[in-house]
Amino acid sequence: MSSEICLQSAFQKAGRDFGYSSVKAEFTPFKEFKVRWQRSAGWAEFQVSDYLMDADEMMMEGLARVLFNRISKGKRSNYPDELREWMTSQDFVRKKQPVYLRRSRNLSRSGQGRHYDLQDSYERLIAAGLVERDDEAFLSWTSRPNLRRVGYCSVLMKVIAVSSALDDEVVPEFVTEYVLYHELLHLANGLSLDGQAHGEDFRRCERLHPRWNEAEEWLKRLSLKL
Numbered sequence: 001m002s003s004e005i006c007l008q009s010a011f012q013k014a015g016r017d018f019g020y021s022s023v024k025a026e027f028t029p030f031k032e033f034k035v036r037w038q039r040s041a042g043w044a045e046f047q048v049s050d051y052l053m054d055a056d057e058m059m060m061e062g063l064a065r066v067l068f069n070r071i072s073k074g075k076r077s078n079y080p081d082e083l084r085e086w087m088t089s090q091d092f093v094r095k096k097q098p099v100y101l102r103r104s105r106n107l108s109r110s111g112q113g114r115h116y117d118l119q120d121s122y123e124r125l126i127a128a129g130l131v132e133r134d135d136e137a138f139l140s141w142t143s144r145p146n147l148r149r150v151g152y153c154s155v156l157m158k159v160i161a162v163s164s165a166l167d168d169e170v171v172p173e174f175v176t177e178y179v180l181y182h183e184l185l186h187l188a189n190g191l192s193l194d195g196q197a198h199g200e201d202f203r204r205c206e207r208l209h210p211r212w213n214e215a216e217e218w219l220k221r222l223s224l225k226l
């Protein structure tokens, strides 16, 4: 069965159990992983991230049930274990990360900047025992400088971007290192659906960086330049 037909039949099957007689589902090449839907009485249409193109029918049906539970009963639940396991596997990242990078228009796709190399910062953080090495992590500068958002992490794709606004000789390298550290903490925390990305534990870890205070001050000063 083609994956598109497989998706369609999995969603129709799950939909019937929730009283939806007309269900359509198709893969869509969103940059970020997501599912969009529209629905009215007995009718629903889904656009599912094509990163799930090679998920098996069981996983798709499991996903469909989670979504129907949410749209018809307002119940939020985690993705099925099997799907989560696959989406956090090395195999998934190795296959999907290159696609994600191609779709990321604002990345230089290199950690080597004009002044600083993100890989150097990464090695220093590892040597200091602040983070563990993750061979799948891809570090890149952004193409355009952004001071509103100095760092970004796709936990699913293991891609970390640091704003090229920091790749500047007037900004000390520990600021880049600190921003990278912040994003690596997100990566280490993994996928979690229970919100609170910057909870107390996160802040405590963040402050283990020996220069967190100075770095925060630098970032504040830079953002005032806007």
Ligand SMILES: [Zn+2]
Residues within 6 Å of the ligand: 182, 186, 197, 198
């Ligand atoms: Zn963050």
